[in-house]
Amino acid sequence: MQRQHSQGTPGTARTRDGRELFFMEQPGPAGGGGATVVFEGGLASTRSYWAPVQQAVTGSARTVVYDRSGLGRSAPDPSGLRNLNRLADDLGDLLDHLGPGPFVLVGHSWGGLIVRVAAAARPERIAGLVLVDPTDEACDLLLEPSIRKLEKNRYRISVLLARLKLFGLFFRKVTNALPPDAAADMRAEAFTLAAVHTMGAEQASVEADLRTLLDHPPKLGDIPVTVISATRPTPGMSAEARQSVNASHAYRARQSPHGRHVLAQQADHMVPTDEPTIIVTETERLLGVEDPAAAAADPSPEQ
Structure with a gap:
């Protein structure tokens, strides 16, 4: 008998224009x-790196990971719009x-913005959001021209590394942590060339998207929102940049009547x-299955 995959059973969901999205449940x-807990990855990220969190949360709820169009096992978006x-x-x-819900959406990095916009479109089916070191339009640093230059350089280097089949070497710390x-x-x-091209497509409208959100922030009403900030040095990010990013996270948590800002002391x-x-602790908190032992060792929320 074939052993079940650690991320569950595969399936596909069809978008409104007929594309198929690959997911595992x-x-x-x-x-x-x-x-149901649904995980959304960062810019051009596949479903796989959610495995450690998904495995732990599965003891408390139905969980789903998926690939956006052009990533993993989901076909590209022929429109080119990302x-x-x-x-x-x-x-x-x-x-x-997946059904009527309710859903807890967990979004990392650029995925934090994706889940906020999706939640605002249908807030009645959203039980809570966990934003994991998210990109946030309240961070002025993200609108500086130097960031656009950095993104372009990163894309060019990523294309070269993917062609040489060396891109994955820079993510060994991540893959080594997975089942x-x-x-x-x-x-x-x-780490394929196709995945890198999708990264470029997603990256192309970052500044315009951020400016749109500044003018028209997603309305989340009373949806509980937990924001988790990294605290350890991240390659390519200065201490000043980290301070600015985490300040935007604290601001985002304050916008929710049930907001919570938590510091990840062991993570970049x-x-x-x-x-x-x-992430498991904060997701289960929104699911209402808080562990008393975890509550006693609360990870110091910053409100």
């Missing part, structure tokens, strides 16, 4: 019920396929693999 505890609204619409279509099957998937799917930007337990 763990059914959660016997009897089901409660909210702006924030289109990404959020795709997530909304996946949620339609063997998820690590194998990530090595095979996440890759919180899902550096410190998965903090």
Whole structure:
């Protein structure tokens, strides 16, 4: 008998314009019920790096990871459009396929913006958001011209490394933290030239998307929002930049009547693999299955 994949059973969901999104699902505890937890990756990230968090949360809820168009096992978007609204619409279509909800959405980095926009489109089915070291339009640093130059340089270098089949070497810390099957998937799917081209497409509208959000922030009402900030040095990020990013996270948490800002003391930007337990704790808090032992060792929320 073939052993089940650590990220669950594969499936596909169809978008409103006919594209198929690949996802993997763990059914959660016997009897089901409660909210479904859906994980959204960062810029051009595949589903695989969520494995440590997903495995732990599956004991409390149904969990779903997926690949956006052009990533992993999802076909490219023939329109070429990968702006924030289109990404959020795709997530909304996946949620339609999964059922009526409620859903807890967990978004990392650029995925934090995607889940906010998707939640604002249908807030009645969202039980909570966990934003993991998210990109946030309140961070002025992200609108500086130097960031656009850095993004372009990163894209050029990534294309070269993907062509040489060396791109994955820079993510060994991440893949080494994953179960063997998820690590194998990530090595095979996440560092290809096609994935890098998708990164360029997603990256192309970052500044325009951020400026749009400044003028028209997603309205989340009373949806509980937890924001997790990394605290350890992240390659390529100065201490001043980290301070600015985390200040935007604190601001985002304050915008929710049920906001919470938590510091990941053991993690750089890759919180899902550096410190998965903090994401598990905060997700389960929103699911209403808080562990008394975890509560006694609360990870110092910054409100």
